Amino acid sequence: MSCFYLDLLKIKDPSFMKQLDIKELEALAADIRAFLITSTSKSGGHIGPNLGVVELTIALHYTFNSPKDKFIWDVGHQSYVHKILTGRANQFDTLRKHGGLDGFPKRKESIHDVFETGHSSTSLSAACGMVIARDIKKEDFYVIPIIGDGALTGGMAFEALNHIGDMGKDMIVILNDNDMSIAPNVGALHNVLGKLRTSDKFQHTKTNIDKLIRKIPTAGEKLADTAEKTKDSLKHLLVNGTFFEELGFMYLGPIDGHNLEDILTNLEIAKRARGPVILHVVTKKGKGYQPAELDSRGTWHGTGPYKVETGSFIKSVKTAPSWSSVISNELMRLATADERIVAITPAMPVGSKLEKFAKAFPERFFDVGIAEQHATTMAAGLATQGMKPFLAIYSTFLQRAYDQLVHDVCRQKLNVVIGIDRAGLVGADGETHQGIFDISFLNSIPNMIITMPKDEVEARQLMVTAFDYDAGPFAIRYPRGNGLGVELTESNTLIPIGEWETIIQPIDAVIVTFGPTIQLALKAADQLETEGYRVGVINARFIKPLDETILHQMIKQKIPILIVEESLLKGGFGASVLEFIETNNYTDVAIHRIGLPDEFISHGSVPVILESYGISEAGIELKIKEMLAQSEKLRAKRL
Template sequence: MSQPAESAASYSSQPLLPTISGPDDVKALPLEALPQLAQEIRDEIIQVTSVNGGHVGSNLGVVELCIGLHRVFSTPTDQFVFDVAHQGYVHKLLTGRAGEFFRGLRKTNGASGFLYRSESKHDAFGAGHAGTALSAALGMATARDLRGSAEHVVAVCGDAAFTCGVTLEALNNVVGSTKRLIVVLNDNEWSIAKNVGAIAHYLNRLSTNPTYNKIHHDLERFCTSLPGGHEMHRVYMKWKRETKDFFVESSLFEKFGLRYIGPVDGHDQEKMIKNLEFAKQGDQTVLLHVITKKGKGLDAAIRSPEKFHGASPYDSATGENKKGPAGTPPNYQDVMGKALTKFALADSRIVGITGAMPAGTGLTHLAQGCPRQFFDVGIAEEHAVLFAAGLATKGMRPVCAIYSTFLQRGYDQIIHDVALQNLPVTFCMDRAGLSANDGPTHHGLFDISYLRCIPGVTVMQPKDEDELVDMLHTSLQLDGPGFIRYPRGAGQGTPIKETPATLPVGKAEVVREGTNIMIWALGPMVQDALVIADRLAAEEGLSVGVVNARFAKPIDHTLLHKHATPGSMIVTMEDHVVTGGFGTAVLESLQDCDHKTGLERIGWPDNFVEHGSSVEILRAAHGLSPDDIHQRILHRWRSAKEITI
């Protein structure tokens, strides 16, 4: 399905990509070889992502841009800061990571799907969350100035990065921080979904104003055709900057002290190189506005940019997703989105808010079923939370659907604006727990710890998708903030009741009674706990009970203390860091009442967990496979008995 490059065949019959072991090899190629290199890079990205999944569209769109960057600048001395860093595949392929390592993209021991300083000296700054590039690049450029060195710092930002508050904060500080910085604005008009808001509209006007662009293209062609064209081109670019305001209101970026260059066709390799060279000259802070096509080279990705933003494995010929096993239960996100739509249709006070992730959070269902009650605010989690707080003051029942990891952005707003004023905002924290192949920037492993310390909040996790609907229903009736965490991917296959239940807040559910050991499990860990309990009973003759804890705050102290009998043992299980998590809440509760019961807390260790091929592989690598947990519980039980004897 990859489209043939016009001149790809004309340079060499030998593949070029295997000859690229670093940026110097990119520089050594003649200009005529670059279309073939671009085509091979696209083929490789399609080949690898069709098997491993990954960020297809964003990377196919930046091929010429990244080749241009490595032709004009020299990493690691010069530094590129990629926003989100999900579009770093081309950069990886040009900096010595092609071959087996790249083929293992997002898999255990393979290349990460994002950029990490620890992965390569060419990765100047790590990321996975959006909007960080401009601030970080500004810091690096300022450090360079203070230290008196000469390297270039280039921030590469997508158009959606400019919907992030932090990008705008950095923009506001360019003038006061440095006199030399290059910002490449890679404008493809898409976030994950279509980019939203006034800035997206403004960029669209900048790139599509027909009068301006016609004059610009004619004059540029004319200048470069003259003898001494380079100088003419320079004079022309100056004129262009100065006249752009006349055609397209005013160039916003100039007001922030960035010389605006563009718009430039990001797939015209020669133009890309020429404009990057121009941006590199002298002491200046510039913004190079590059227009690219998300998914270029793969028809299916051009047709469906949202689906191919972060795609699961697909057929490279048809673009169809490779089928999972038959009968896979629906994803948690879809269950939530459909339930919310049903509730919103029955109650006009209910509204759903997403920060640029309508499909990922399941809010597409609401957007389609109840569009007036749906808001996509862009990559603006802080604003999403505050916006919800404002809505709640007027009697609305807002639901913020934000991945656990991205809600970290809205922490002050959660405390200062929602919790302190006890406003009834519901937070649906998708991707809570391990997000295996995306890695540490995307694991949702900290939310219980960062929420549990806030007074008055309710934090819960359902054991299955039916209970998720109950929790949403319950949270929408709370007088204050409610947080529901649930994992990525498919539910347990539990049928959803017609009428949801209102759960008693702070009450756990005993799934199975036991007298020796009680496992208090949170969320889908309940299923694992049942398997472990069966095995401990069958192999060791122990009576092991299982509790579906449901609430990480408030926890069910009464039931817990009932289980904390002398000689028995309590085990907690959570898909969350053990530090400050649910197990710690249990520990504190037992400690406060001076219970001496043995307690084993199972959760992720106090480390950043790497990316890996699957949750199972990562659990095994960190001593959290069901077998490891079984052994830990048994070991703890036996040692406690020895001490008692």
């Protein structure tokens, strides 16, 4: 048996695999697993999903010819094995680091990455487009989307299945069924797949019935032929439905996704079939590494660094609670006193720290699966009946429910509280996950309140305010990671809608900001004070509506105003302030904005990214000095 471990770094493309026998492919699988466990223990990453698709990825590259044949990895966090086999193992020490290897498929990285993913349920639609283009251009290649059972619950996937089945064009869909998305799957489709997963008895029973019938004298063969024609009825009886076949797909499986011979055999059958095929492959998330295999909560879906020997995570010492837990704990406190409060999450109960809420109030907790659109309109429906829904959703996933926010929530002025988790930069997950668009796309919607707390105490106060507010939707943004560690005292303090907080009174200049960048502003102001500059700091905790009283005061002081935001400048908070200035016919206002440019922000550590765009203590100090110097020059000219 060959051993490939030292050669993984030398792989240039998958063509070398064509010469390997089954034992060598199995050895390659073992070595890739060892490599993944070792490398991700240092860098962190999506270890669970990738350990589950080692054999499947090897079989795909062995059977097909990438990049001529197109692999589309739904979500894309399971593409590490694909990256190794396409010549990127030697870059794994840079995985998810600034300027390094992306954790998701990236077209600029490799010709083998034919479509970029990061959000779920998109692969089937993309594959549909590629198949149509192939046939119009009369080209000859296979299109193979690989979609998980969790991603299959997304509405977009159903839309694509409906279209693909109706078109009848050649396509091979791999259903990677590991009984998990990020957290355990929920829903009726999950139950259907569960029945298929355990339907081995169908094949066994059908074979026995066939043998039994053929033993009947004289009429046996004829009856057997009749039985073959009624196989669908038999499936309905024993498997309880032919879901995919009714949609127009040839269904193969379920098969063991860790048995290379089975996968290779069925891929060859799929290649010879005409029309759309679904190959149902059952895999084990975290396969080959016991801590990840035993995970039932989704902890090993994506991790930071860990110790290989024990599976314990390597974390910096932090005493402060996470922002998500601060919000969820306050939600529990409020829900204890108000039975109208319910919590909704689209497949993120662990990340949003709602597990305790689910246990305490099971009848008032709803994990709807990867279905952000449904979650949002469901919240709207609850609100029409006097309930108080809390929709916990990551900023990047809120994008997927924009129409529902506009049409179903904001237009009707319904009282939905939206907890926008992971707002701002999230770091290593990169472009598809940075929470930098929500201010821009929410700002333009009428009836929407947008807030962000500076610390844990203010987070709790905004939660109280949100559930007291009865004039429409109320969004609370909070970042990834831990809070400041401020003491949490019992408080039911309401913050007047639209009221900002003056932390330091401005004299020479003023910094206006919100959320985590408040701390950068305070440090910059302290440093500037040692140099003789008296710079104020305003906590703009209400991003919408603006505090017009404070804005009028600042502008009439005729001092430089610096706006800092960890979000897009285009359409962002600072843009709203500029609109205010124009609307009120103010002229000669010294104002500048520091924020993120009109581009997708790549992966890397949050401090490094912030520093690169001037969103830092030093960047703020430098800009304030530049503005003050410019003001002095203008004042000197007037004199």
